Amino acid sequence: MQEFIMEQERSKLTRTYSRTAAVLSALAMGLGQLYNRQYMKGVILLAVHALALYTFIFRLPHAVWGLVTLGETETQLKKVGRLYKQVMGDHSVFLMIEGLVTVFVALIFIWIYVMNIKDSYRTGKMREQGEVPNTFKETVSFVLSYRFPYLILAVPLAGVFFFTIMPIVFMILIAFTNYTATHTPPKNLLDWTGFEAFRELFRIKEWSRTFYSVTLWTIVWALLATLTGYFGGFAVALLVQQKRIRFKSFWRTLFILPYAIPMFVSMLILQNMFNGQFGPVNQYLELFGIGKIPWLSDPTWAKVTLIIANFWVSFPVSMLMIIGIMSTIPQDMYEAADIDGASAFQKTRMITFPCVMYSMAPLVIMSFVGNMNNFNVIYLLTNGNPINGDFQYAGDTDILITWLFKLSMENGQYNFASVIGIIIFILLSAFAIWNVRRTKAFKEDTSS
Structure with missing residues (x-):
């Protein structure tokens, strides 16, 4: 005991x-x-x-x-x-x-x-x-x-x-x-x-007009830049991968050159090429009797020029990625489609595009988010110009990130620049999370 x-x-x-x-x-x-x-x-x-x-x-x-x-x-x-x-x-x-x-x-x-x-x-x-x-x-x-x-x-x-x-x-x-x-x-x-800066941004007419216009153009720019870059790369990849095309390595190397050249150099070259007075593009247009186009001085044409320039530097990456994905598609699917009598367009629409899009969807989404913050193309080619007298420290081609740069680095409006930075962060984070969660490629990855 x-x-x-x-x-x-x-x-x-x-x-x-x-x-x-x-x-x-x-x-x-x-x-x-x-x-x-x-x-x-x-x-x-x-x-x-x-x-x-x-x-x-x-x-x-x-x-x-x-x-x-x-x-x-x-x-x-x-x-x-x-x-x-x-x-x-x-x-x-x-x-x-x-x-x-x-x-x-x-x-x-x-x-x-x-x-x-x-x-x-x-x-x-x-x-x-x-x-x-x-x-x-x-x-x-x-x-x-x-x-x-x-x-x-x-x-x-x-x-x-x-x-x-x-x-x-x-x-x-x-x-x-x-x-x-x-x-x-x-x-x-x-x-x-x-919240004084937030209230002024949305209540004062000059600030609110600038914010809504720049935000709308940012979304339109990101959408067009993403679609042109992706579908342009897809079209070039289809052409390069055709069986009748010879010297495929040469064409792939040639089309990747725009991406290999530093963007700073590419934008300076394009800026001179699209010069409204002395640019080679307008000189050739005059030879064909079309006349000069105000590529960088007119708001609408300046936006068109930005889309063209972004397409030139963005499609090579999409092309290479799509070529890599296309090489993994089983040839049995195309042989079965040939037996069923499918045309080239039908094979592209029913086989190639769905297979490529399945793998590329997350990259396309992130490309859209990245284009909303694509500072280089906008700033180097147009610097946000032409100037708009109704805007506060912004031009007609400025997107949110270039407007933020001008507010902070050029005009010292640091509190308003921080407000724009917060809005960009919330907008891009919410969009990216919502879209990635709905992408099938990521759903398959999490389920496995």
């Missing part, structure tokens, strides 16, 4: 390993690991805890103050003796960036803190079951053997976190301030203005 009582007491003591370790880890990172006799891991986590305490005590309050106030002291001139000296004040943008970085680091520390408690509790459970906790060397060996992909992915994940997510958050915050060319740090302090 006495032995039974002693066994019960011993079992009660062993049941407290996990709880004790979790409580100690909650008090300070690493204490639970030291309690579980994982000394090296405990020392490392204690060092992390010390760094976290420094961040939360000395850095986080100033970071939060900077994010909330965006600074309190303006840059000003002060008289020192007979001279005036510029005394630098708070820089609102730097305070915002410092605040974001500190808050993100604090969130990482919180995540490590939670994982530390879970780890100590799990190790305590192992001890209660009579198992021996892993040593530091065994832990490192386990991570390198079974968690190596996660370890490697941690580096690009950190890059995505600090170089993609943080700039997006910074852009969103700028939209809620009065950051413009006439109100620029460090000369002036920024203020939080809430």
